Amino acid sequence: MDKLRTVSDTKRNFYQYHNRPINSIYRRVVEELMVEMHLLSVNVDFRSDPIYYLGVCQSFTQFMNGYTPESDKDSIFRALCQSIDNNPDEYRGKAETMLNFASQKSPQELINWLLSPTDDNGLQDVANHWRYALENPKFKYSRLFAIGLYSFLAKSDAEIVKNEEKFAELITPLTDKLSLPIDKFKKDLELYxxxxxxxxxxxxxxxxxxxASKKKRQNN
Structure with missing residues (x-):
């Protein structure tokens, strides 16, 4: 029987892939995301899906905004995925496919697709992956899934996700189908x-x- 990977194992893996120091302001962001991805990866009920991938990519993009050196961001992201034996190119590829699809559809059309995914618009790989998660009777909710769903719908209509009542009404068929913990879902998005x-x-x-520091040096 394979030994279950620990958080320490994942952190060790991460720093083997990315061996440069992480800017102190962002270190907590990186480590919290790393631990969250690790805990899901070792959960027996968890199945990755394109919405989760989108949540990971959007979280990283939002919270690593302004990181310097900019050139290190790609290395850090790749190390996060590789530390749990995942493929960073798959995360980014499927996240981008989801966003491109969302930009061409209405929020209601997106919910309809999530409830019954089709292979249209070159979505076969993404649709198959999402279908696999959708059919999981023990679907494992995560904060990153909530962020992914929020980002998916926001790409279609940035205003609807700001309207709590309309947003809740829109996603109800999906949250019911997946038996998502609604209160936790709302709190996770508020915190995000x-x-x-x-x-x-x-x-x-x-x-x-x-x-201000630059101007002070110039004036001295």
Whole structure:
């Protein structure tokens, strides 16, 4: 019987793939995402799916915004996926396919597709992957899935995800089908939006501080 991979194993794997220091402001972001992906990867009920992949990619993009050096971001993302023996190109490829598809459809059409995925528009690989998760009687909810679903629908209509009542009504058929924990789903999205706002504010303050420091050096 294979030994179950531990968090320490995953962290060790990560730093083998990405061996450069991580900017201290972002280290917590990277490690929290790493641990979350690890815990799901070792959960017997969890099956990855394109919505989850999109959630991982969007979380990384949002919370690594402003990271320097910029060139390290790709290495960090790839190491996150490789640390749990996943393929980063598959994550990005399927996430991009989902966003491209979402940009061409209405939110209702997207929900209809999620409930009954078809292979149209070159979606065969993504549809098969989503169908595999959809048919799992023990579908495992995750915060990253919630972020992925939110991002998927926001790509179609940025306003509908801001309207709590309309958004809840729109996704009800899917949340019912998957038996998602609605209260946790709402809290996870509220925290996600709040953290994005905090990160944006922090980057603004940091940029202002660096600019002031630069001017001070120039004046001395």
């Amino acid at each position: 939006r709040s953290n994005i706002e905090k990160m944006t504010q922090m980057l603004t303050v940091l940029a202002d501080t660096l600019e």
